Amino acid sequence: MKNKSILLFIFTLVISSAQAQQKPAIALTQPKLVIGIVVDQMRPDYITRYWNKFGEDGFKRLLRNGYNCRNTQYNYVPTYTGPGHASIYTGTTPAYNGIVANDWYDNKIQDTVYCVEDDSVRSIGGDEEAGKMSPSRLLTTTITDELHLSTQGKSKVIGVSLKDRGAILPAGRAANAAYWYDGKTGNWISSSWYMNQLPQWTNDFNAKKYPNEYLSKPWNTLLNIDRYTESDADNNPYEATYKGEEKPIFPHDLPTLKGKSFDLVRRTPFGNTMTKDFAIASIKGENLGRDSITDFLCVSFSATDYVGHQFGPMAIETEDTYLRLDKDIADLLQNLDNTIGKGKYLLFLTADHGAEYNPQSLIDQKLYAGFGDSKALEDSVKTYLQVNFGKSDYFKCYLNNQIYLDHQKIEDNKLDECFVENKVAQYLKLHIDGVIDALTGCNLQSNEYSEPFRSKLQRGYQSNRTGDILLMYAPGWMDHLFGNGKQGTTHGTAYTYDSQVPLIWYGWNIPKGNTAREIHITDIAPTLSYLLNIGVPNGCTGKPILEIIK
Numbered sequence: 001m002k003n004k005s006i007l008l009f010i011f012t013l014v015i016s017s018a019q020a021q022q023k024p025a026i027a028l029t030q031p032k033l034v035i036g037i038v039v040d041q042m043r044p045d046y047i048t049r050y051w052n053k054f055g056e057d058g059f060k061r062l063l064r065n066g067y068n069c070r071n072t073q074y075n076y077v078p079t080y081t082g083p084g085h086a087s088i089y090t091g092t093t094p095a096y097n098g099i100v101a102n103d104w105y106d107n108k109i110q111d112t113v114y115c116v117e118d119d120s121v122r123s124i125g126g127d128e129e130a131g132k133m134s135p136s137r138l139l140t141t142t143i144t145d146e147l148h149l150s151t152q153g154k155s156k157v158i159g160v161s162l163k164d165r166g167a168i169l170p171a172g173r174a175a176n177a178a179y180w181y182d183g184k185t186g187n188w189i190s191s192s193w194y195m196n197q198l199p200q201w202t203n204d205f206n207a208k209k210y211p212n213e214y215l216s217k218p219w220n221t222l223l224n225i226d227r228y229t230e231s232d233a234d235n236n237p238y239e240a241t242y243k244g245e246e247k248p249i250f251p252h253d254l255p256t257l258k259g260k261s262f263d264l265v266r267r268t269p270f271g272n273t274m275t276k277d278f279a280i281a282s283i284k285g286e287n288l289g290r291d292s293i294t295d296f297l298c299v300s301f302s303a304t305d306y307v308g309h310q311f312g313p314m315a316i317e318t319e320d321t322y323l324r325l326d327k328d329i330a331d332l333l334q335n336l337d338n339t340i341g342k343g344k345y346l347l348f349l350t351a352d353h354g355a356e357y358n359p360q361s362l363i364d365q366k367l368y369a370g371f372g373d374s375k376a377l378e379d380s381v382k383t384y385l386q387v388n389f390g391k392s393d394y395f396k397c398y399l400n401n402q403i404y405l406d407h408q409k410i411e412d413n414k415l416d417e418c419f420v421e422n423k424v425a426q427y428l429k430l431h432i433d434g435v436i437d438a439l440t441g442c443n444l445q446s447n448e449y450s451e452p453f454r455s456k457l458q459r460g461y462q463s464n465r466t467g468d469i470l471l472m473y474a475p476g477w478m479d480h481l482f483g484n485g486k487q488g489t490t491h492g493t494a495y496t497y498d499s500q501v502p503l504i505w506y507g508w509n510i511p512k513g514n515t516a517r518e519i520h521i522t523d524i525a526p527t528l529s530y531l532l533n534i535g536v537p538n539g540c541t542g543k544p545i546l547e548i549i550k
């Protein structure tokens, strides 16, 4: 037996050295195209819950032939769309990439800002306000920027999403283009950061007026409504209605609900279908994946987030949106097979955050959950500051479960900033329902936290952009929501329901398999770097996923 294996070993050596002589020393090949898919607000359990209703060619195709990282986690808070997209593509957390929330108070310019707003650029192709967007607040390179740098700009990088931030942040600062949806005009638009006019293929796409078509008929379930056994009954108190609707039930009469704009499309599964069609048009229009230099297409499906917020994870509307997304993904894969070729493209699919069950539905099932009241919290902090420090206007604003204090006023009155922060944090922990922890900027700048949740606050903290007192509600708690304040859902916390997301790799050089090992969202970008043999993004804190790159 032993002799046999030695012989086999020598034989293998001889064969492999013969093969090595035939090939160049290092055979560097590249995929023609990388497609990054981000499904906004996708919980990983949707895959298993809806499995029996999915077709063979969408999610099932990816999972059966690809590699499933089943325990992929966001390693910072807040788990919102802007930071989520930034961390996937930069391989680092808001502490370094600077995208600390969707909106934050900027201490340098003393104003509230939106993560991709940019007054120095012009709208191209649509409403003026909707187009004044760019990645100018992104502080580190993305994997897409690194691809650009490593090919002297010869690779093409395109970002596509209904949401501006979902298109702009993935494509990076050096992108050829990012396109997003303008609900006012019903057009896909861009900004002068990227171009001075829309390319002809985009104008052609806009001329087809898909939003008109999608809003001309009611939204009915794809399957017979009795078959949605994985979801709650259609009419239930935990779902919010569309504006103008009596009950949150099918059919949703889009033609009467749409009003004067085309914005409603994004709140229906058809927003995803339109995104898929625009992505396919961009592959053709930009000739993506046609030469020997790798191109990168970033596609973000955002309709899932709008539907998820309004109806919650247990709604038939949410299930129907995923069943339709499954078909859209099947269509996209079919198109990639036809245009790029099977095995010649590399694809990954993940999400920018998850979402919690509706808290009221949990309470009604005897589980512990609750609703925070941000207005009441704000008022009580102001009163506390007035009573204890003589001024309520040390309080600046409350955003993203963070309190921003007025540093200048505190300094002018010769108060110790850290003392004030700690007192407010202490007060909140003792007096606000549902608050279980509060860390201050001073805490975060002088300690290094390793505990699972506090360390997530630290990785999301950047002193110029994050607030001064960071609150943590108990699991299951969230701020007032839609409709009556207790309908639908949201996300943003450090807890698994918000932090755990799907991560599936598929296509070029991807092995079949799965792992339940904990993988961080910041590991995606360095994994791509190793797969593509290009630089790692410059603020990267993640590690390559060895199971994928071996």
Ligand SMILES: [Zn+2]
Pocket: 041, 081, 305, 309, 491
């Ligand atoms: Zn959201």
